[in-house]
Amino acid sequence: MASRVLVVDDDLHLAETLAEGLTDRGLEAVACASSVDAVRRLESEPFEAVVTDLRMPAVDGLGLLARSRAAAPDRPVIVMTAYAAVETAIEAIRQGAYHYLTKPFMVDELALFVDRALGEARLRREARTLRTALRQESALGHLVGSSAAMRDVFDVVTRVADAATPVLFIGETGTGKTALARAMHAAGVRVDRPFVSINCASLPESLLESELFGHVKGAFTGATTTREGLVAEAAGGTLLLDEIGEMSPAMQAKLLHVLESGTVRAVGANKERRVDVRLVAATHRDLRERIRVGAFREDLLYRLDVVTIEIPPLRQRREDIVLLVERMLAQSRTTHPRSPVVSLSSDALSALTNHSWPGNVRELAHAIERVVLLGRAAEAGVGDLPVTVTAAMPSHLPERFGGHVLPIREVQRRYAAWALERLGGHKRRTADALGVDAKTLAKWLSDEPDT
Numbered sequence: 001m002a003s004r005v006l007v008v009d010d011d012l013h014l015a016e017t018l019a020e021g022l023t024d025r026g027l028e029a030v031a032c033a034s035s036v037d038a039v040r041r042l043e044s045e046p047f048e049a050v051v052t053d054l055r056m057p058a059v060d061g062l063g064l065l066a067r068s069r070a071a072a073p074d075r076p077v078i079v080m081t082a083y084a085a086v087e088t089a090i091e092a093i094r095q096g097a098y099h100y101l102t103k104p105f106m107v108d109e110l111a112l113f114v115d116r117a118l119g120e121a122r123l124r125r126e127a128r129t130l131r132t133a134l135r136q137e138s139a140l141g142h143l144v145g146s147s148a149a150m151r152d153v154f155d156v157v158t159r160v161a162d163a164a165t166p167v168l169f170i171g172e173t174g175t176g177k178t179a180l181a182r183a184m185h186a187a188g189v190r191v192d193r194p195f196v197s198i199n200c201a202s203l204p205e206s207l208l209e210s211e212l213f214g215h216v217k218g219a220f221t222g223a224t225t226t227r228e229g230l231v232a233e234a235a236g237g238t239l240l241l242d243e244i245g246e247m248s249p250a251m252q253a254k255l256l257h258v259l260e261s262g263t264v265r266a267v268g269a270n271k272e273r274r275v276d277v278r279l280v281a282a283t284h285r286d287l288r289e290r291i292r293v294g295a296f297r298e299d300l301l302y303r304l305d306v307v308t309i310e311i312p313p314l315r316q317r318r319e320d321i322v323l324l325v326e327r328m329l330a331q332s333r334t335t336h337p338r339s340p341v342v343s344l345s346s347d348a349l350s351a352l353t354n355h356s357w358p359g360n361v362r363e364l365a366h367a368i369e370r371v372v373l374l375g376r377a378a379e380a381g382v383g384d385l386p387v388t389v390t391a392a393m394p395s396h397l398p399e400r401f402g403g404h405v406l407p408i409r410e411v412q413r414r415y416a417a418w419a420l421e422r423l424g425g426h427k428r429r430t431a432d433a434l435g436v437d438a439k440t441l442a443k444w445l446s447d448e449p450d451t
Contacts (some may be wrong), residue, residue: 002028003118004045008038008052008064009080018051021107022114035059039067047075048121049114054081054088062092069096074124076117078110143176143183144327147317153180153309160307161188166259168304169282171311174362177282178242180311185238190278193237196230201246208251210267213258219268231264231275238278244304245285245296252297259303279304314357314364321353321364328365332372341375347382355389383423390423416444 005027009015012033022029030047032038035056042050042064050068054061065077076098081089089100098117101110143154160167161184169177178197185195203211210220214229231239241247247255258264259279263272281304290296314321325344333339344352348371357363367386375384382390420430420441431441 002026003048005029005049005051005114006032006038006041006047008032008035008050008056010035010053010056018107018110022051022111025107025111027111027114035061035064038064042068042071049075049118050077051110051114052077052079054079054092062088062095065092065095065097074121076114076121078113078117080105143179144323145317145320146323147312147319149312149317150320153311156307156309157184158187160184163188163307164278165306166279166281166304167306168308169280169311170287170308171282171284172313172360173284174360175311175313176361177311178240180309181238181240181280181282184280185278188238190237194234195238195240196234197240197242198230199242200251201243205248205251208247209254212251213254213264213266214269215267216269219266223268226266229264229266231258231277232273234277236276238280241279241281243283243285244281245283245287245290249295249297252300256297256300256303259300314360318353321357322349324361324364325349325352325368328368329372332369335369336372339372339375340378341372341380341384342378343380344371345379345381348380348385351382351385351389381425383426383429412444416441420445 005019005022007015007019007022007029009018009031010033012031015031015033019029019031030041032041035052036058038050038052039059041047050064052061052064056064059067061079061081065079068075068077077092077096079089079092079097079100080103081100082103086100086102089097089102092100098120099113101113145151145154157180167181167184169180171177181197182195185191198208198211200208206220210223210227210229212229212231214227214232215223217223217226241255258275261272262274262276264275265272285296287296287301291298291301329341329344333341352364352367359366367389370386371380371384416430416434419434420427423430423433427438427441431438434441436444
């Protein structure tokens, strides 16, 4: 498909001649004799390059250059000028024009520079697309999840990474809201700017306001110096407000003002300052329920709820657990290189997969780190898992009795053997779990069944 080029000159005959010449050379060129009309067309139609005269009534070539760059920064603009206006043409180059041609010139010369400008713009777009893809792949590469639910989450995170709009992450505690917010920042165009995070539930209202918006010297008792807040610290980057559902209504009103005005006022200051921050919020609360009981502002939710990403709990995506265990095991072994644990038994993996994980990914990470820290064998078993996991496991004890009523001593022996197996062969741990001493456990295990 031929590239579209807009040729603008208040001399309609010249504009049409140049446009016809470019069209004859394989481009789709459109002539325009009004710079005002050209501005309208650039804002409403797709053009890949602009050729414009410098001296025109209403909007001159520099004005048209500025409008074009505002609408499409990468679109090349070539300016045409008479010899007497060369200094103005050089100023156009300073302001971002690709090249200038002094009249009169040959159409072939113009076509050469247009082709060159289009080629360079195409290369820049391809390079930017490649950099974005590599950046996003790197940013999301450490996130684990093969389930359909998490693939959907990753897809939305990738699609909104470059946007400046607010994003609201919702999900139970421990599902990874902060990790996803960091990944989204790292995958976006703000990656070279700060990522700043604060837990709104961790500070009282008075301290939270100062922490977010900053304060001037003497604003309150103890304010011995002027301090920029986290909003200013995150300038150009991303600010994550974790547990925003815990923020007080008064602080919510101040945050809403920042979102609406793009400005922030430090505590005790007389003037506001403009800030460019992408706001990301996270909560485990049902914000609409909080609105219903008067604890959250509806207008603030409308501001935050531009893009909402709901992260499913771990129990709803059990197919991700084995992948998470593999990643966490490798990370924990790096942190604790002296651990003998290199893998988990199939029974242990089954127990992890079937656990309900009320603490979600965070609870799983702690469980794996415990296994690596306390495990004694290369292959960790069920007995190495936290009691919170093993206590909820079904015992299936009736299967061990063969459906028969057995003497109590035989039941005792079989139960002790089952407990020892369940706790990975650790006799001391088994005796403690059964509430007996080591000698009693040994006696139970060695007793011959009654006949």
